[in-house]
Every structure is written in C-alpha cells, then in structure tokens.
Amino acid sequence: MSLCEYTTQKDIRIGSRLLGTLKWGIFAVVLLYMCVILLTEKRYQKKDSIISSVHTKVKGVSDADSRIWDTAEYTIPSPGGSSFFVLTNIIKTENQKEGNCPEFPIPKTICSQDDSCKKGYADPQSNGIQTGKCVQFNSTFKTCEVRAWCPVEFKSTPEPAILGSAENFTVLIKNNIHFAAFNYTTCHPQYSFRRLDDKVVDERLYPGLNFRFARYYKNQDQTNLRTLIKAYGIRFDIQVYGTGGKFSWFELVMFIGSYLSYFGLATVVIDFLISLYCQSCCSATSGQRYYDERKYEEIPGPCVLTSCQELMFVSFVDQEDIKMVDKKLRKSLQMTIGKIIKRGKMTDNMVLAQLELSSFDGLEELPLYPRSSRKSSAIPSWCQCLKCLPATRFEGQLCCRYQNGECITNSEMFRKLVLQKQALVHILQYNNPLLNRHSITKKQLAECAQKQYVQWRFGSNMDILDFARIPNCCKHEIDNMFNGETCETSLEHADKETKMQSTSAPSSKPLLKQPPL
Ligand code: ZN
Ligand code: ZN
Numbered sequence: 001m002s003l004c005e006y007t008t009q010k011d012i013r014i015g016s017r018l019l020g021t022l023k024w025g026i027f028a029v030v031l032l033y034m035c036v037i038l039l040t041e042k043r044y045q046k047k048d049s050i051i052s053s054v055h056t057k058v059k060g061v062s063d064a065d066s067r068i069w070d071t072a073e074y075t076i077p078s079p080g081g082s083s084f085f086v087l088t089n090i091i092k093t094e095n096q097k098e099g100n101c102p103e104f105p106i107p108k109t110i111c112s113q114d115d116s117c118k119k120g121y122a123d124p125q126s127n128g129i130q131t132g133k134c135v136q137f138n139s140t141f142k143t144c145e146v147r148a149w150c151p152v153e154f155k156s157t158p159e160p161a162i163l164g165s166a167e168n169f170t171v172l173i174k175n176n177i178h179f180a181a182f183n184y185t186t187c188h189p190q191y192s193f194r195r196l197d198d199k200v201v202d203e204r205l206y207p208g209l210n211f212r213f214a215r216y217y218k219n220q221d222q223t224n225l226r227t228l229i230k231a232y233g234i235r236f237d238i239q240v241y242g243t244g245g246k247f248s249w250f251e252l253v254m255f256i257g258s259y260l261s262y263f264g265l266a267t268v269v270i271d272f273l274i275s276l277y278c279q280s281c282c283s284a285t286s287g288q289r290y291y292d293e294r295k296y297e298e299i300p301g302p303c304v305l306t307s308c309q310e311l312m313f314v315s316f317v318d319q320e321d322i323k324m325v326d327k328k329l330r331k332s333l334q335m336t337i338g339k340i341i342k343r344g345k346m347t348d349n350m351v352l353a354q355l356e357l358s359s360f361d362g363l364e365e366l367p368l369y370p371r372s373s374r375k376s377s378a379i380p381s382w383c384q385c386l387k388c389l390p391a392t393r394f395e396g397q398l399c400c401r402y403q404n405g406e407c408i409t410n411s412e413m414f415r416k417l418v419l420q421k422q423a424l425v426h427i428l429q430y431n432n433p434l435l436n437r438h439s440i441t442k443k444q445l446a447e448c449a450q451k452q453y454v455q456w457r458f459g460s461n462m463d464i465l466d467f468a469r470i471p472n473c474c475k476h477e478i479d480n481m482f483n484g485e486t487c488e489t490s491l492e493h494a495d496k497e498t499k500m501q502s503t504s505a506p507s508s509k510p511l512l513k514q515p516p517l
Pocket of ligand 2 (some may be wrong): 239385386387388399400406407408409471473474
C-alpha cells in the first residue's frame with residue numbers, strides 16, 4: 001500500500017432489463033422520498049430552538065358569597081409566571097386555633113366508645129392526631145377526638161360554585177420569543193388549549209385541582225388564629241415551543257449526504273435477488289452456475305484464531321481438487337489434513353507448450369524408470385507412488401499421489417510438459433524473446449520445469465502458484481534431468497532433433513491437446 005495509490009472497486013455489469021428497471025425504480029422511490037422529506041420537514045434550514053418569556057395576568061371582578069372578589073383575592077398563590085390559577089370555588093374555615101376537638105364524621109372516624117380511637121394515631125386523610133377519646137360531634141354522630149386546628153374543616157363543597165362567574169374573567173398573556181442564532185425576536189405566537197387531566201370524573205382520584213392555604217393572624221390575647229381556605233380552580237400552564245429555521249447550504253449538503261446511502265438499497269436488493277437465483281438446495285442449473293462463478297470468487301477462510309503460519313497448496317494426480325494447508329506442519333505434508341479448493345484452468349504458457357510439443361512428439365527419447373525398481377525398505381511410509389526419496393523436513397514429505405498407484409513422473413505427459421528441454425527453451429524465449437538459447441543455464445531450465453509442473457497441475461490461479469508444493473518424486477526427476485548433465489550438450493542435442501523433425505515429420509497432429517490426467 002502506497003500513498004501514491006488509489007484503490008477502487010471493480011463492478012460486474014449485468015445486462016438485464018428486469019434488474020435495470022428495478023434499480024431505476026428503487027432510485028426513483030428513494031429520490032422521491034428524499035424530496036418529500038426535504039420540502040415537508042424543511043431539512044435545508046438551519047434550526048434554532050426558542051427562548052421565551054411568558055407573563056400572565058387574570059383580570060375581572062366578581063360579586064359572590066356576599067362580598068367582592070378582585071384580582072388579589074382569586075389569583076392564588078402568586079401572580080405572573082408561565083402558569084395562572086383561576087379560583088372557581090372555596091371552602092373557608094375561619095377562626096381556627098390549636099386545641100382538641102372532634103374529627104369530621106366520615107366512616108373511618110365515627111366511633112361509639114373510646115376503644116374505637118387510638119391515641120397518637122394520625123390517618124393521612126385526618127385533620128389531626130387522635131387523643132384516644134370518643135366525643136360527640138353533633139347530635140347524630142360521635143367521632144374520635146383529635147389535637148388539631150379547631151374547629152376542623154367541613155368537608156362539603158358549596159354548590160353551585162361560589163366563583164362560577166370566573167368564566168367571564170380576562171386573561172392577559174405577554175409572550176416574548178427570541179431566536180438567538182438568527183438574532184430575531186417576534187410575538188406572533190398561536191395559542192391553543194388542551195385539557196390534560198382525565199375528563200371522565202372518578203371520585204376516588206379527586207378530579208380537578210384543589211389545594212389549601214391559610215391566612216394567619218393574632219387575637220387580642222396573642223393566641224395564633226388562622227383562616228383555612230381550600231381552593232378549587234383551573235390551572236392554566238402555558239408551554240411555549242417551536243423552532244426557527246433559515247436556509248443553509250451546509251444543512252442542505254448534510255441532508256443530501258445522509259440520504260445518499262439509501263441509494264445503496266438498490267444494490268442490496270438486487271444482490272439479494274441474484275444470490276437467491278444462484279443458490280440452490282440440491283443441484284444448480286447451468287445458468288445458476290454461470291452467474292455464481294462470475295459473481296463470486298471463492299477462497300477458503302483464513303485461520304484467524306491460530307494465525308496463518310504456513311500456506312501450502314498440494315495437488316495429487318489422483319484427486320480432482322487442490323488441498324490447502326495453512327497451519328504449522330506437525331507431520332508429513334502428505335498426511336496433513338487441509339481445506340479443499342477448486343482447480344483453475346490452463347494458462348497461455350501451457351497452451352504454447354502444447355503447441356510446441358505437438359511438433360516434437362516422439363522425437364526426444366527420455367529415460368523411463370520402471371515403477372518397482374527400488375527396494376521397498378527404501379521407500380518412505382508417506383509415499384504412494386514408490387518413487388519418492390526420504391526427506392527430513394515435513395514440507396518435503398509429499399508424494400504425487402493420494403492413494404497407491406502409478407507415479408506421475410512415469411507418464412508421457414510429464415516428460416513432454418516438464419522435462420522436454422526444447423519446450424522449456426521455447427517458453428523461456430517466449431517470456432524473454434531476446435534470450436540467447438546458448439546462455440540458458442541448467443538452473444533456469446530446472447526452474448522453468450518446476451513452473452511448468454505447477455501451472456500444469458495447479459491451473460492458472462496466480463494466488464496459488466507462489467505457494468504450490470512440488471512432490472518429492474517430481475522434484476528429484478527434474479533435478480536428475482537438469483543437474484546431471486551439462487546444459488550446452490543437451491541444447492545441441494535438441495537442435496539436431498529440430499532439424500530432423502522439420503524434414504521427416506510434417507505436423508499433422510491436432511494443435512491443442514488436453515493433458516490426460
Ligand atoms: Zn511418491
Ligand atoms: Zn510420484
């Protein structure tokens with residue numbers, strides 16, 4: 001990876017009216033959705049939240065309960081602020097002072113004798129703390145005595161409501177709105193009112209709003225007295241909310257950027273459809289295989305947990321697929337279990353070699369080693385072809401076969417493709433046209449022979465070629481061939497053969513021939 005490199009994705013273009021229509025259809029829907037959101041939600045605007053100050057006043061005078069009620073009377077507890085309370089009804093208990101008196105009669109407090117009352121007990125609903133006595137409340141009821149502000153409040157709401165005329169009062173609302181980001185102040189708010197409490201009256205839940213407050217004063221003998229008022233009314237909470245907006249290029253670009261990803265939806269949907277098409281539960285059709293092979297390149301997953309310490313590819317002459325070994329060897333490479341990957345196809349070098357070979361066929365006599373020419377004791381246990389030599393390293397312990405049988409080096413094709421010097425010289429010159437055939441070294445020929453073997457047995461997959469392992473028997477055969485004699489003499493020998501071939505054997509054989517293995 002370099003700073004001066006740019007990496008781009010490679011796409012596959014599929015000519016299909018259906019998929020093309022689907023793509024543009026999804027694009028159009030996304031574009032339409034984007035435009036609707038942009039315009040309805042004004043996403044091209046920079047938004048700012050509201051800063052507001054609200055001041056309220058209730059105005060009105062009412063004559064009720066034999067007296068005049070003005071602003072100071074019914075705006076309780078404090079005027080102003082963003083909420084106001086309009087008094088509608090009251091229960092007033094005057095001249096209360098601390099002492100012992102009977103509790104207001106409700107089922108819980110009615111008693112017949114002192115045993116029914118408990119000293120020190122205070123119910124959440126009660127007005128005071130029970131003294132433990134049962135006393136007469138009125139001619140009808142006896143109730144528990146309490147230490148409280150006496151007399152206790154009379155729990156009965158006046159009907160009709162004392163301040164029913166509150167519905168005619170006037171409310172003044174002063175509302176200042178400022179948008180700090182735009183330095184803009186207005187007062188054109190729109191008001192709407194909504195009842196928040198439960199409209200269905202449930203007696204147990206004490207519907208509406210009520211609270212108590214007291215006004216204290218001292219008597220002539222300096223005892224504390226108070227007037228208790230239980231106020232019923234309606235509280236209005238004024239909530240100001242809203243946003244200010246102004247066109248902004250930045251916001252517009254941000255919006256478009258965030259919605260561009262939705263266009264990728266087309267790719268996801270179409271890829272999903274193609275993958276559905278390519279997948280098959282039992283046997284794939286030829287059409288499915290075609291798309292599958294072109295769209296997906298399959299490689300085995302890396303061993304993430306153990307970290308790939310080694311990577312070797314092995315091809316056996318009696319196995320269709322290639323074995324991949326990506327772990328540290330603990331026994332011979334022949335015996336190590338690996339992953340199975342598919343074999344690639346032929347390369348142009350291979351085709352060239354075969355083109356050339358067809359004209360040399362049968363002219364170069366190569367020594368053929370019989371299969372059982374060695375003692376069985378000298379053959380390593382991992383060898384299946386009986387031609388491998390003992391090797392110390394696990395990597396070198398690899399045979400050309402998976403199961404017992406004839407060695408690949410005994411085949412005619414091995415001798416033609418891998419050992420034929422004339423063909424190797426041609427390949428070297430094909431790769432380097434100005435190469436002098438007399439300057440070719442034995443090492444170059446041996447390396448070329450090894451490459452020939454790898455391309456022949458592993459196919460054209462360039463990822464594999466660098467990590468392909470050559471079987472022990474083949475390695476020895478190549479070494480015997482190119483390191484046993486001098487390069488010069490073998491080349492002269494090959495030249496003579498070429499001349500003989502040009503006069504005596506006109507080429508009439510098929511140009512392309514697949515290897516028999
Ligand atoms: Zn072998
Ligand atoms: Zn072999």
